[in-house]
Amino acid sequence: MTELANQQAETLLDIRGLSVEYLVGDARLRAVDKVSFTVNKGETVGLAGESGCGKSTLAFALAKLHKPPALIAEGEVLYKGRDVLSFDDEELRRFRWKETSVVFQSAMNCLNPVISVNAQICDVLSAHHPEMNRGELQDRARELLKVVGIHPDRLDQYPHQFSGGMRQRAVLAISLALKPQLIIMDEPTTALDVVVEREIMDQLSELKKQFGFSILLISHDLSLMGEITDRIAVMYAGKLVEIAPSEEVLFNPQHPYTKGLVNSFPHLLGEKKELTGISGNPLNLYSPPAGCYFEERCPERIERCKSTDPALITLNPQHKAKCHLLG
């Protein structure tokens, strides 16, 4: 995406200084720490980071779906300029799915096992369009299944009769039901084998072209993400450490953590390189250090890293990274 195009792009979702904490006993575990970034209309933004860095926590908070012991410590989630976190129950109910739908990490378990797929598509349609009659609901449900490549005759079956890939497609179909402007996808294909993953990602690109929604795609798999995202944000231990257009992140990463992450996946273009990855273990969030959270594992650390936490530095209007080496 060119700079010019991006300036003209309209912001859909604007996350501002969002922090989410878990109350564990007397301790407060800060799983998301002052994260800010935007998702523009029609844009696909990736959110990457190793397991436990707070991606799912962030995703839940965006639709105010977090539940105790999670709480929002600070920040705003502006959707078309209005703060989702300040919505009351009825506003939330109308916002959810109609504006933003969510495909959960455990798509395998997020279909209700005792009601038919048909009923699970129709209930969301009729909750938001009470005027639709039975026939219209059925037609729309069949159409949605067709869109994601499931034969409409399987509409009346139950989730346990679907394979893993089909369930994931069914969830995708449900997420498209109300033609939302934003779909948040939390590791949508992690539970699937590579072939099915491939099919679903291709389908997703296809659907995106067709419907033009924005996607916030969460994954720990950078190479998979790079294929369909416009920009990628990288999180480490709850903090946003780098955000840039996809090619920048993949081929010119600036933050040492991003470099490690890129190196821990085989490259798309087959260029043979030793996979180095990142040594050490993820940070213990119960006792965060005073300086940079990544210092302990960082191969390029300097004196300052131990004492002060670096700010997010703007390298160019499109590229930001949080590292002393860049300042």
Next chain:
Amino acid sequence: MGRFLGSRLLFYIAAFMVAVTFNFVLPRMMPGDPFEIMFAAAQGKIQPEQMAVLKEQFGFVAGPWHVQYWDYIKGIFSGDLGPSLTYYPTPVTEIISGALPWTVFLAGTSTLICLFIGILLGIFSAYNRGGKFDSIVAPALAFIGAFPQMVSAMLILFGLGVILNWFPVGYGYNPDVDAGWTLEFFMSVAYHAALPLLTMIICGIGGWLFLMRNSMINTLGEDYITMGKAKGLSTRRVMINYAARNAALPVVTAVAMALSFVVAGALIIELIYNYPGLGNEMLGAVASRDYPLLQGLLLIIVVCVLTANFIADLAYFWLDPRLRK
């Protein structure tokens, strides 16, 4: 449908046959000739010459055991359980068909009411987890339910029946009222059933409430509940179609397992409230060593419990599509 229900049905038939066989074997294994005991117990109500006829009626015919067994089975399936000794010559089946409806009414009505209220309160309790109801009323109900039923029954009997005299403490209906399909008769039945039912409901509700509450709390943590919320469905819809529907499955299983206790409870309640029914007949049959009646009663109780279990299976089958093939 076929596979699951078929195998359950087969299981019930097998269970029934085992019960029937026990019923056949037990009197024959007792020391001494059961007929001598019966004869003594009947205290001259039966003439010696009737004894031979009686023996034959009970299937104690001469011949090898398999012939006897076959005769006995034939008798059961043709609805002939022989005559009672205490009520001789009234057939056992007649006594049972007079007593059965009362017990079924008591056990069935109390179970349905208990389940209905218990499940609703369980949903409410789980939804308002940690609230006043959940932390005060629900444990109190569980506490009451933990009392032996007999104790609660006595307390209620004396409190509401004897001291306050609000409700009758005996009989199924007022003998001055003609039994029939009249409103007066129904009112009388309801009035007399009030205390026994109240006792059974008070004793049972806490258990169902907690079972449903805990099952519901587990279910509320499932991903499909979060997805239901994320879909913007109303809270009521998520609670009922998504949570309660799934949470009810373990409850149905528990109902099937609890049914024999419910029937046993009903029998005791009948004794305490001097209520007509199988329990009262059973007490009489034991006291007067009326073996044929006792055998018949045991058999019918087994049939009742198995039937109720089968109904619970059907309910489970209806609620959980994963069982349908």
